[in-house]
Amino acid sequence: MYALSSSLVRSSALRQGLQMAAVNRQVSLKVVSVGSTIKDETFFEKNQRLGREMSPHLTIYKPQLTSLLSVMHRGTGLVLGLGVWGLGIGALVASQDISHYVTMVEGLQLSGASLTAIKFILAYPFGYHAANGVRHLLWDTGRFLKIKEVYSTGYVMVATSFVLTAILALL
Structure with missing residues (x-):
């Protein structure tokens, strides 16, 4: 991504900023099991947990x-x-x-x-x-x-x- 970005940027100051951003950027990956990402809560339970109000209904x-x-x-x-x-x-x-x-x-x-x-x-x-x-x-x-x-x-x-x-x- 950096090579593409630096070739499109004409400003040397901006190009230098992109280089510094690329050097200081850290990415970490964490392996989690599929079972831990699947929640057993319903749509309504999730909305209640997140504090979302129910949309108006015909009733x-x-x-x-x-x-x-x-x-x-x-x-x-x-x-x-x-x-x-x-x-x-x-x-x-x-x-x-x-x-x-x-x-x-x-x-x-x-x-x-x-x-x-x-x-x-x-x-x-x-x-x-x-x-x-x-x-x-x-x-x-x-x-x-x-x-x-x-x-x-x-x-x-x-x-x-x-x-x-x-x-x-x-x-």
């Missing part, structure tokens, strides 16, 4: 509209994805065509209110995810990013998702 935060809507958006996306997979796999392995299963549901003789409620539950992930997706597209254009606007668009989006879902359930 200490007050739920906010923004975080709840974000989790809900991810959840509805997951439900929609699993629904598409389920319908696809169901179509591949089903022994009957769709008309057979529609006849089975009609045979249950559910009331109109029950059918509408079931359709609402099935349609809500789509209604919510679509409405929130439009909100995210608006954010991508740089609009409604101030905290007051984020909250107001959040409330409008929740209302819109219920209206959209009700329309779908009443079809």
Whole structure:
């Protein structure tokens, strides 16, 4: 390292300082067994021993509209994805065509209110995810990013998702 350093240094005083540092530098090695370096303490015990505080966790935060809507958006996306997979796999392995299963549901003789409620539950992930997706597209254009606007668009989006879902359930 010294040879490389001294060839790059043009100042004679600095070069002389590097030579003196190289002469006075002492390195000692100590051989230790592997067993003595491995500690049996957990991550939390080590942090407690070192006086490190625990990072804030979801359990200490007050739920906010923004975080709840974000989790809900991810959840509805997951439900929609699993629904598409389920319908696809169901179509591949089903022994009957769709008309057979529609006849089975009609045979249950559910009331109109029950059918509408079931359709609402099935349609809500789509209604919510679509409405929130439009909100995210608006954010991508740089609009409604101030905290007051984020909250107001959040409330409008929740209302819109219920209206959209009700329309779908009443079809």
